[in-house]
Amino acid sequence: xxxxxxxxxxxxxxxxxxxxxxxxxxxxxxxxxxxxxxxxxxxxxxxxxxxxxxxxxxxxxxxxxxxxxxxxxxxxxxxxxxxxxxxxxxxxxxxxxxxxxxxxxxxxxxxxxxxxxxxxxxxxxxxxxxxxxxxxxxxxxxxxxxxxxxxxxxxxxxxxxxxxxxxxxxxxxxxxxxxxxxxxxxxxxxxxxxxxxxxxxxxxxxxxxxxxxxxxxxxxxxxxxxxxxxxxxxxxxxxxxxxxxxxxxxxxxxxxxxxxxxxxxxxxxxxxxxxxxxxxxxxxxxxxxxxxxxxxxxxxxxxxxxxxxxxxxxxxxxxxxxxxxxxxxxxxxxxxxxxxxxxxxxxxxxxxxxxxxxxxxxxxxxxxxx
Amino acid sequence: xxxxxxxxxxxxxxxxxxxxxxxxxxxxxxxxxxxxxxxxxxxxxxxxxxxxxxxxxxxxxxxxxxxxxxxxxxxxxxxxxxxxxxxxxxxxxxxxxxxxxxxxxxxxxxxxxxxxxxxxxxxxxxxxxxxxxxxxxxxxxxxxxxxxxxxxxxxxxxxxxxxxxxxxxxxxxxxxxxxxxxxxxxxxxxxxxxxxxxxxxxxxxxxxxxxxxxxxxxxxxxxxxxxxxxxxxxxxxxxxxxxxxxxxxxxxxxxxxxxxxxxxxxxxxxxxxxxxxx
Numbered sequence: 001x002x003x004x005x006x007x008x009x010x011x012x013x014x015x016x017x018x019x020x021x022x023x024x025x026x027x028x029x030x031x032x033x034x035x036x037x038x039x040x041x042x043x044x045x046x047x048x049x050x051x052x053x054x055x056x057x058x059x060x061x062x063x064x065x066x067x068x069x070x071x072x073x074x075x076x077x078x079x080x081x082x083x084x085x086x087x088x089x090x091x092x093x094x095x096x097x098x099x100x101x102x103x104x105x106x107x108x109x110x111x112x113x114x115x116x117x118x119x120x121x122x123x124x125x126x127x128x129x130x131x132x133x134x135x136x137x138x139x140x141x142x143x144x145x146x147x148x149x150x151x152x153x154x155x156x157x158x159x160x161x162x163x164x165x166x167x168x169x170x171x172x173x174x175x176x177x178x179x180x181x182x183x184x185x186x187x188x189x190x191x192x193x194x195x196x197x198x199x200x201x202x203x204x205x206x207x208x209x210x211x212x213x214x215x216x217x218x219x220x221x222x223x224x225x226x227x228x229x230x231x232x233x234x235x236x237x238x239x240x241x242x243x244x245x246x247x248x249x250x251x252x253x254x255x256x257x258x259x260x261x262x263x264x265x266x267x268x269x270x271x272x273x274x275x276x277x278x279x280x281x282x283x284x285x286x287x288x289x290x291x292x293x294x295x296x297x298x299x300x301x302x303x304x305x306x307x308x309x310x311x312x313x314x315x316x317x318x319x320x321x322x323x324x325x326x327x328x329x330x331x332x333x334x335x336x337x338x339x340x341x342x343x344x345x346x347x348x349x350x351x352x353x354x355x356x357x358x359x360x361x362x363x364x365x366x367x368x369x370x
Numbered sequence: 371x372x373x374x375x376x377x378x379x380x381x382x383x384x385x386x387x388x389x390x391x392x393x394x395x396x397x398x399x400x401x402x403x404x405x406x407x408x409x410x411x412x413x414x415x416x417x418x419x420x421x422x423x424x425x426x427x428x429x430x431x432x433x434x435x436x437x438x439x440x441x442x443x444x445x446x447x448x449x450x451x452x453x454x455x456x457x458x459x460x461x462x463x464x465x466x467x468x469x470x471x472x473x474x475x476x477x478x479x480x481x482x483x484x485x486x487x488x489x490x491x492x493x494x495x496x497x498x499x500x501x502x503x504x505x506x507x508x509x510x511x512x513x514x515x516x517x518x519x520x521x522x523x524x525x526x527x528x529x530x531x532x533x534x535x536x537x538x539x540x541x542x543x544x545x546x547x548x549x550x551x552x553x554x555x556x557x558x559x560x561x562x563x564x565x566x567x568x569x570x571x572x573x574x575x576x577x578x579x580x581x582x583x584x585x586x587x588x589x590x591x592x593x594x595x596x597x598x599x600x601x602x603x604x605x606x607x608x609x610x611x612x613x614x615x616x617x618x619x620x621x622x623x624x625x626x627x628x629x630x631x632x633x634x635x636x637x638x639x640x641x642x643x644x645x646x647x648x
Binding site: 012216224231237 | 421423442443444446447448453455459460461462463464468471472473475476478480482485486487488492493495496497500501504535539
């Protein structure tokens with residue numbers, strides 16, 4: 001019996017993240033493929049891929065609070081901003097007109113997460129007393145307060161329309177933004193960004209996956225499904241909503257620190273409601289309460305402009321120049337963006353991850369229908 | 371002897387509508403205590419007061435020598451009061467296993483950071499409590515549904531999972547709100563068997579709210595009857611059954627004595643039929 005393939009004889013094995021050997025092998029193959037992809041990516045695609053990986057970290061964070069704990073948060077942009085500015089302040093050049101401590105990335109990146117988490121912790125006690133639409137409104141207010149602070153605090157942000165440069169990504173003296181070579185392979189800055197973001201995503205993704213399969217994740221889901229029953233089962237609603245907000249903000253902080261470092265420039269107007277909605281779209285399109293879904297959604301949304309540009313070459317009424325034609329590709333992108341949210345909400349509430357599961361189940365039984 | 375649960379003169383009203391009007395009762399360890407009464411008599415309101423969802427305006431509730439008044443539901447759960455619901459309140463996007471593990475939430479000790487790393491104590495606790503959850507799954511005979519999402523399961527199974535989730539809390543007292551509601555005869559008998567097993571094997575005290583008179587009269591040690599928020603009878607099932615006040619509450623004032631007799635005969639026959647079926 002013991003040798004029978006697929007027979008699980010220990011609870012530990014049964015509750016493992018990747019319970020079967022096949023899953024583990026494919027996960028390893030996928031990770032290696034993603035790393036190997038680096039050398040084939042031209043700089044512009046590598047840059048986008050790096051942003052997508054960093055955005056995925058932020059999307060996972062939003063999914064923890066919205067997808068799992070069921071607390072609709074429109075305030076994600078604020079926490080991304082806190083992360084980006086913490087990174088800029090700690091990693092920025094010292095001695096200039098703007099706050100800058102000139103620290104290295106291994107300090108400012110975790111710090112970006114921690115400061116955002118602290119902001120989340122401060123806001124959470126207000127947020128945990130509300131639910132549904134009321135919570136959405138309060139977090140909406142947070143975005144506007146954040147925008148105002150970022151606009152007015154000139155010594156930190158450089159002010160509206162001016163902005164400030166992002167911190168240098170230097171780890172133990174190694175500068176990611178300079179071309180480097182490993183084992184005889186020369187990597188551009190963008191390619192190194194991509195690899196670094198991929199590593200961060202892997203670590204943060206695994207941590208989040210662990211959290212959601214633990215008692216914490218169960219408590220989150222219980223609060224989302226039936227909060228009164230959850231409380232009667234002994235869950236301290238306030239504490240778990242607070243944990244959800246804090247962890248989510250930590251993820252947002254890390255994502256914010258990374259994305260704007262890759263961009264190289266932080267402008268106060270970036271952290272508007274639109275950004276929050278972009279992240280909501282990521283988890284809606286990717287799949288609520290799914291780590292893989294968060295990643296798929298982030299990749300999809302980040303690459304959407306590229307996809308639209310690609311179409312613009314072949315579809316006659318869409319021009320990729322900003323002036324000509326019936327529709328510009330930027331307008332097309334906006335239309336597509338809204339359309340996708342609506343279509344996914346109506347047709348596939350489980351998102352891309354749901355589609356993937358359906359396709360997988362179909363091929364599992366192929367050629368039989370069940 | 372001190373009772374496990376002492377409820378005294380509890381009065382609960384919502385904007386002038388009196389839900390509970392000076393209800394007094396006790397429940398002892400190991401006892402199966404039933405609360406019956408017509409619709410709107412205040413049975414579920416009692417449970418909500420015990421759980422800390424409602425806060426009575428007057429009276430005292432003490433459990434294990436401690437007052438429950440003003441306590442939050444999660445604190446009350448930690449004292450050892452578990453509950454099932456009239457309309458199933460399961461976490462429908464979780465599997466049966468996760469629902470039952472959630473019932474064990476209070477027995478876990480690790481925090482969010484340990485959860486993210488998922489090594490050492492977190493892993494050990496998960497495996498330990500998984501084994502406890504599996505005991506409950508075996509006890510309730512729901513092995514086949516272990517990994518199914520509860521939202522997809524048939525009603526009767528969901529009722530059982532809810533019972534399992536409450537049992538997983540290792541409670542001192544279990545509040546069962548209409549465990550047999552909407553069930554056919556066979557499912558009702560299954561539930562009755564589980565309730566008796568819980569009493570005999572696990573020795574957990576239970577308060578049962580139920581509309582199925584046959585079930586209540588068969589298994590309860592003691593029955594309390596509520597009508598419009600007031601207690602009208604309290605005693606062993608055989609005594610309560612014959613209480614004129616109870617008959618009036620259930621059948622109405624105008625009922626002729628001959629018809630009353632006919633109803634009793636009918637009930638006795640139904641009970642006999644039940645006995646033969648099982």
